[in-house]
Amino acid sequence: MSGAPERIPLARPVIGERERELVDEVLRSGQLSLGPMVPRFERMWAERAGTRHAVAVSSGTAGLHLCLHALGLGPGDEVITSSFSFVASANAIVFTGATPVFAEVDPLTFNMDPAAVEAAITPRTKAILIVDIFGYPAEVPALVDIARRHGLGVVEDACQSIDGDHDGRKLGTFGHPAVYGFYANKQMTTAEGGLVLTDDDELARVLSSLRNQGRSDDGAWLVHSRLGFNYRLSDVHAAIGVAQVERLDDLQAGRARVAGWYQERVRAMDGVTPMYEGPQRRSWFVYAPRLEPDLVRDEVIGDLDALGVSAKPYLPCIHLQPYYRAEHGHGPGEFPVTEAISASTIALPFFPEMTEAQVDRVCEALAAVVAARRAGRPGATARA
Template identity: 55%
Template structure:
């Protein structure tokens, strides 16, 4: 049996809306993007949404729209996809890392204030693997110190913490829709905010710095080609129509894994905080007990047709960050210890019970071998 790590969930409805675009005169900068934006804003409960070509682009535009620049600092987590730190570097600001909570794997909110300096301009929490950060506490810290909050909700569409949706509390938030996400637009992302000025700036900057009237060769500010195309927006509209179904399917697969893995010695299933009303399962990441050779286990899984990945490699130990900032092992011990033990197992909407059984049995054999 060959089981890939991920796979999108596409139906005839997605094909119908994409074909509708192909039959129209609009392939870019048309009505589907606007419709997708309106529906995303309504879903999250924000006033404005700005569709872009990736979550990375969305994070960059939020950093820039808040006036963060050279010499500034933004507090974030070293346990994330590298884009959540790179977006700060794009504006010549510096990411300042805070170690993570060993259970939720999110930024340790209790340690944020230790890293605030006179250069700090914002906090950028990441809802890792679809589990929301305690945003009420992040907002309290930010308000106390006069800081902005950029919510990286790229992995957390639909997640809820104490009754509030992920993406609903930062000055701005970003969702991403790569094919392995809960919903997909192929490539793409969306910025959401209640701040009209942030929304206007992001719309302009995603479109080469053009003004609100969109005049073709009139550029009011430095901008980028970060636009979402109509085909991606059409796919997003169809996926958003099905979002409850998509999230429920992933919840079902996570539950199957939890039931089968809880009793396996040496394996820790994902922890979900009691304050989380709804986990939005992006990936299913287990942790192995200390002393188990994670890489050997992954090699065994691969040899037997089971896709797997280490999630995440710490950002501060990526070669570029080591070279630029001199980070070393031991700087963020919780992140490093967790990162050495994690394995993302195959996880997608239509994973069958038979496939889950095969993954679990293969993992059991791997653990017995090593």
């Protein structure tokens, strides 16, 4: 008899009959790429976000790279961004030859502090890469205003903020491109994929060409008018995406419901700070509360693991990644707020179909682990 409770995973996509039906439709059509499913997916998104264009790409990283590339960045240029992000934000800057310059974040929202962004501007600064981390919108209007005053380009990494808005105004409608990523842990998925939302006709035209090997804009066969990439989304992936957009309201409501259960329990817990709830709507991507400084996160994660609960350190800051230390000369102590947040946030299991009983189990385990660690009896919970 196995008495061990089922392990609760960190994330789990919702895939049903509709996804299978549309993928099957593509497979039967024989047109697996450059077919009608990608434009269908793009139209759905443009309509939902209220933008003139939605350009589908093979990943969020590809979308960021293309938008930054389209700004004409090169060696010697600087782009200001957040170190409290997934590494792809800064990598996409490095791909263009430019240098990422990190700005300190706000201790509540975990997004870039506009004053720190302004202070980081130099004569070499060419753009700001806004990041909406953990689905909480950055101070978009303030950052856009800084960019306008200093003549800088703006790209928004909204990969964690799918379907997000700022004061009710959808991301993607602020005059600069916003990029989504659709990896399987996201609010909706295409397995792998991404999307750029923009109102700019010229940018949409250039991005469409760049993702497709720089093909000429008149669609001529094998005429390449610019140096492009293969960053296309396939029709198979787009088919999953169409089904996911159809159910996106339900997926978002499911995440918000699970987040509500977590917030209620974590608020009453010793040693753990719930996620920030401010004036803006969060598009719930992860549930990652903060542990108080006396708790060693890796030990807590190990104890949770022994109880069948998956958890991860999330998010490591970019400037302390081995590559950025070795090649860009970064090190600890540069961004104390970012580093303190990054050392204490812990991602707990979070997906739309999570039940209240599962949230209870995670929270009971976390409370027990924290209490045992604080009492100096860490093994007690694992043996219980």
